[in-house]
Amino acid sequence: MFASSSSSSTTPRRRWFLEILLAAAVLQSGSGSGAALAEPVPPLDSVPSSLDPRALPNSPSGSYAPAVVACPAIKPAIRSARGGLSPEETAWLPIRRNATIDPMLDLLKRANIPAFDVEAYINAAKKNVSALPNIALAVSGGGYRALLNGAGFLAAADSRVTNTTGTGGIGGLLQASTYLAGLSGGGWLVGSIFANNFSSVETLRNGSPGSSVWKFSSSIFKGPAQSGISILNTASYWDDVADQAASKVDAGFETSITDYWGRALSYQLINDTDGGPSYTFSSIAQSDQFKQGQTPFPILVADGRAPGTTIISLNATVYEFTPFEMGSFDPTTFGFVPTRYIASNFSNGVIPKDGKCVEGFDQYGFVMGTSSSLFNQFLLQNITSVAGDVPDFVVNAITGVLTDLGNDKNDIAQYMPNPFFGWNPATNGAADSIELDLVDGGEDLQNIPLTPLIQPVRSVDVIFAVDSSADTTYFWPNATALRASYERSLFSKIANGTLFPPVPDADTFINLGLNQRPTFFGCEVKNFTLQEGQVPPPLLVYIPNAPYTAMSNVSTFDPEYSDAQRNDIIRNGFNSATQGNGTLDDTWMTCVACAILSRSLDRTGTAVPVACAGCFTKYCWNGTLSTVNKGEYEPTFKIGNETTVAATSAGVRGMSSLPVSGLVVVVMGGLVGLFLLV
Numbered sequence: 001m002f003a004s005s006s007s008s009s010t011t012p013r014r015r016w017f018l019e020i021l022l023a024a025a026v027l028q029s030g031s032g033s034g035a036a037l038a039e040p041v042p043p044l045d046s047v048p049s050s051l052d053p054r055a056l057p058n059s060p061s062g063s064y065a066p067a068v069v070a071c072p073a074i075k076p077a078i079r080s081a082r083g084g085l086s087p088e089e090t091a092w093l094p095i096r097r098n099a100t101i102d103p104m105l106d107l108l109k110r111a112n113i114p115a116f117d118v119e120a121y122i123n124a125a126k127k128n129v130s131a132l133p134n135i136a137l138a139v140s141g142g143g144y145r146a147l148l149n150g151a152g153f154l155a156a157a158d159s160r161v162t163n164t165t166g167t168g169g170i171g172g173l174l175q176a177s178t179y180l181a182g183l184s185g186g187g188w189l190v191g192s193i194f195a196n197n198f199s200s201v202e203t204l205r206n207g208s209p210g211s212s213v214w215k216f217s218s219s220i221f222k223g224p225a226q227s228g229i230s231i232l233n234t235a236s237y238w239d240d241v242a243d244q245a246a247s248k249v250d251a252g253f254e255t256s257i258t259d260y261w262g263r264a265l266s267y268q269l270i271n272d273t274d275g276g277p278s279y280t281f282s283s284i285a286q287s288d289q290f291k292q293g294q295t296p297f298p299i300l301v302a303d304g305r306a307p308g309t310t311i312i313s314l315n316a317t318v319y320e321f322t323p324f325e326m327g328s329f330d331p332t333t334f335g336f337v338p339t340r341y342i343a344s345n346f347s348n349g350v351i352p353k354d355g356k357c358v359e360g361f362d363q364y365g366f367v368m369g370t371s372s373s374l375f376n377q378f379l380l381q382n383i384t385s386v387a388g389d390v391p392d393f394v395v396n397a398i399t400g401v402l403t404d405l406g407n408d409k410n411d412i413a414q415y416m417p418n419p420f421f422g423w424n425p426a427t428n429g430a431a432d433s434i435e436l437d438l439v440d441g442g443e444d445l446q447n448i449p450l451t452p453l454i455q456p457v458r459s460v461d462v463i464f465a466v467d468s469s470a471d472t473t474y475f476w477p478n479a480t481a482l483r484a485s486y487e488r489s490l491f492s493k494i495a496n497g498t499l500f501p502p503v504p505d506a507d508t509f510i511n512l513g514l515n516q517r518p519t520f521f522g523c524e525v526k527n528f529t530l531q532e533g534q535v536p537p538p539l540l541v542y543i544p545n546a547p548y549t550a551m552s553n554v555s556t557f558d559p560e561y562s563d564a565q566r567n568d569i570i571r572n573g574f575n576s577a578t579q580g581n582g583t584l585d586d587t588w589m590t591c592v593a594c595a596i597l598s599r600s601l602d603r604t605g606t607a608v609p610v611a612c613a614g615c616f617t618k619y620c621w622n623g624t625l626s627t628v629n630k631g632e633y634e635p636t637f638k639i640g641n642e643t644t645v646a647a648t649s650a651g652v653r654g655m656s657s658l659p660v661s662g663l664v665v666v667v668m669g670g671l672v673g674l675f676l677l678v
């Protein structure tokens with residue numbers, strides 16, 4: 001199949017091909033298993049159970065490189081999206097939904113909705129899971145700004161975090177949620193939490209001696225500062241990163257800048273030696289806590305880039321990564337590959353008789369890097385100037401990738417072989433391509449990972465969508481991400497049966513303050529025109545980044561945050577999530593409960609409690625427009641300046657001062673604009 005490619009044959013590609021042949025020969029001669037080419041596969045149960053990690057260092061190579069393995073008895077295959085959810089997700093959901101009942105009830109009881117017996121309601125509904133509220137959380141892209149602001153929200157939603165279940169607290173929302181999706185910087189947050197034993201934001205923020213996790217005071221370009229489990233200096237840090245990437249090439253796989261970026265990210269996000277090179281994303285599914293439904297279902301999002309194109313439009317295929325599968329419900333690819341076996345030799349959806357199985361390609365940092373691949377350029381541009389003493393060979397290795405790949409692919413993550421080779425050729429634009437190019441999930445402007453959550457098969461009732469996009473001159477959101485998702489839902493072809501609540505223009509958001517406080521969209525079910533059997537889309541609770549107690553509009557390109565600044569932004573996000581622990585609105589917590597219940601009440605034909613009607617009047621966008629542009633948007637503190645340090649890069653005028661030089665120029669104008677957005 002590789003011979004049919006029009007793509008130039010490079011050494012690594014040929015090596016991959018040879019390796020497959022060699023592995024086939026080994027298998028056929030019966031002289032060993034496919035794993036003979038790699039280090040012995042460490043059995044899963046060799047992982048000390050006392051650590052109980054959420055993700056596991058289970059790559060068959062024992063390190064960063066993927067490896068050819070013996071195929072399981074039932075060979076992995078591409079699954080059509082026509083079947084709805086995967087059997088694995090379908091089996092997992094009742095376990096999780098059951099586990100959400102107690103935390104949800106606890107949260108709703110604390111909300112104290114007058115004249116509504118929430119306990120009786122939930123107890124009746126729990127006999128029939130489909131009547132229960134089904135909650136999802138989504139965290140946008142936007143680099144460290146998005147990670148930190150999103151972290152503030154997740155901290156407030158997490159009943160394990162101090163002071164989240166008192167007055168005005170929304171603690172337990174995380175425990176009551178079914179899905180937790182992240183994209184780009186939001187994917188770093190979601191990824192980090194799941195890679196680290198489903199740790200709370202508080203635990204990650206506090207860190208631990210010798211760990212570089214969440215130590216953003218050490219620039220990602222310079223590497224972790226501490227010794228102990230981490231490395232010692234910038235040169236050896238990049239040395240290790242380059243060695244790991246090289247090991248992937250040596251194993252016969254292509255690499256892209258994303259491999260380097262993903263590795264560098266991991267040192268900050270995964271609390272293990274060298275950022276856990278052998279951790280895989282699919283391993284989340286193998287850990288006990290996940291199996292027992294003790295956590296939500298993590299989803300990371302990336303976009304597909306059609307072969308031969310550079311612009312990502314709203315019609316681009318949106319891919320999701322879950323512990324079980326990677327693929328898309330979009331009517332283009334319309335299929336899924338088991339995440340664990342991503343780089344196996346699929347052709348027309350199956351592994352041919354002599355085709356090989358590969359594990360370890362879903363390396364954890366690589367998946368996080370894929371969702372945030374726009375930052376490849378951040379790396380390219382800063383590796384020498386910011387990092388300092390990076391060995392020449394490392395810089396050459398990184399820029400050398402582009403010699404093979406081409407400069408216009410400096411923002412891609414390369415998935416080769418393409419699991420969807422030959423799959424759905426009539427609609428899948430990449431079906432003929434031996435490689436699948438994935439890019440940052442925000443490149444189609446849908447900077448909040450909502451596509452997976454509005455799929456009717458997932459039956460989500462409410463999405464809490466945290467938006468830390470930098471849309472305006474001063475890096476605040478104006479809901480561009482929501483408009484993109486709404487617009488996409490109007491292209492019936494790509495929408496493929498998904499619906500999205502209408503949202504207004506940017507000026508209306510700014511003039512009505514809809515980007516400065518939580519706003520609900522899609523409150524009125526009767527406003528949707530539903531086809532036979534179609535259900536209304538989820539209610540959207542939009543939580544925009546705004547200055548509550550800190551100017552959290554830091555530049556996407558600030559690679560360094562003191563602990564104090566990091567904590568200030570997290571606290572700001574916490575205050576946004578709780579409306580200052582209820583001080584801005586003491587009914588906020590009740591209104592969160594009403595948003596959770598809304599679709600369920602509708603479904604069960606239950607009258608809306610009076611208090612909830614009041615919440616909906618207050619928080620729902622009612623269709624009013626205010627489209628006059630009133631100039632630069634420069635919000636002031638909603639609670640007060642409680643920052644402990646001067647925020648170095650906040651409020652910097654961005655658009656005009658962005659140095660457009662070097663490699664950025666290689667990318668088309670549109671992408672330069674996008675770069676500012678995420």
Ligand SMILES: *[C@@H]1O[C@H](CO)[C@@H](O)[C@H](O)[C@H]1NC(C)=O
Pocket residue numbers: 095098099102
């Ligand atoms: C449902 O959850 C409850 C409380 O967590 C637990 O005791 C029970 O065993 C669960 N039931 C099922 C069928 O998983």
Ligand SMILES: *[C@@H]1O[C@H](CO)[C@@H](O)[C@H](O)[C@H]1NC(C)=O
Pocket residue numbers: 128130131603604
């Ligand atoms: C479960 O609840 C849903 C929504 O309220 C309802 O449509 C369905 O008929 C119920 N099923 C059973 C078995 O009661």
Ligand SMILES: *[C@@H]1O[C@H](CO)[C@@H](O)[C@H](O)[C@H]1NC(C)=O
Pocket residue numbers: 162163
């Ligand atoms: C928890 O809340 C109490 C009362 O408001 C406050 O004194 C204490 O500092 C808070 N603890 C934390 C860790 O925020």
Ligand SMILES: *[C@@H]1O[C@H](CO)[C@@H](O)[C@H](O)[C@H]1NC(C)=O
Pocket residue numbers: 051196199203204206207208211213271
């Ligand atoms: C990091 O991992 C070490 C070793 O497993 C553990 O002791 C420590 O608590 C972890 N730190 C954090 C912040 O999770």
Ligand SMILES: *[C@@H]1O[C@H](CO)[C@@H](O)[C@H](O)[C@H]1NC(C)=O
Pocket residue numbers: 313314315491492493494
């Ligand atoms: C997406 O495709 C539809 C046709 O299905 C077309 O009308 C629309 O213009 C396309 N949108 C973009 C942004 O390319």
Ligand SMILES: *[C@@H]1O[C@H](CO)[C@@H](O)[C@H](O)[C@H]1NC(C)=O
Pocket residue numbers: 377378379381382385386557658659664
């Ligand atoms: C770092 O990269 C960003 C994004 O490409 C760029 O705007 C910035 O100027 C770079 N910083 C330096 C010091 O090169």
Ligand SMILES: *[C@@H]1O[C@H](CO)[C@@H](O)[C@H](O)[C@H]1NC(C)=O
Pocket residue numbers: 470471472478480506507510629633677
């Ligand atoms: C909204 O954000 C987009 C970028 O996402 C920007 O182009 C546009 O000018 C902004 N509009 C307003 C009114 O802020």
Ligand SMILES: *[C@@H]1O[C@H](CO)[C@@H](O)[C@H](O)[C@H]1NC(C)=O
Pocket residue numbers: 330331332334427496497
């Ligand atoms: C979704 O896409 C698939 C694959 O193209 C198609 O068969 C199906 O009819 C579409 N569903 C809707 C509701 O448009």
Ligand SMILES: *[C@@H]1O[C@H](CO)[C@@H](O)[C@H](O)[C@H]1NC(C)=O
Pocket residue numbers: 162163571574575580581583639
């Ligand atoms: C709300 O509570 C959190 C956690 O205790 C605290 O960090 C924050 O400062 C409080 N916010 C306000 C406005 O008091």
Ligand SMILES: *[C@@H]1O[C@H](CO)[C@@H](O)[C@H](O)[C@H]1NC(C)=O
Pocket residue numbers: 512622623624
């Ligand atoms: C709709 O909301 C606007 C403010 O956002 C308010 O002025 C107006 O009165 C509301 N209209 C109705 C019918 O509630």
Ligand SMILES: *[C@@H]1O[C@H](CO)[C@@H](O)[C@H](O)[C@H]1NC(C)=O
Pocket residue numbers: 502522524527621622623624
């Ligand atoms: C929903 O429909 C009502 C009645 O047609 C209308 O007044 C209202 O503006 C609509 N809501 C939105 C958000 O468009």
Ligand SMILES: *[C@@H]1O[C@H](CO)[C@@H](O)[C@H](O)[C@H]1NC(C)=O
Pocket residue numbers: 551641642643644645646647
């Ligand atoms: C907020 O306070 C910090 C110091 O506590 C100060 O450096 C900063 O300038 C203040 N920010 C604003 C916008 O007033």
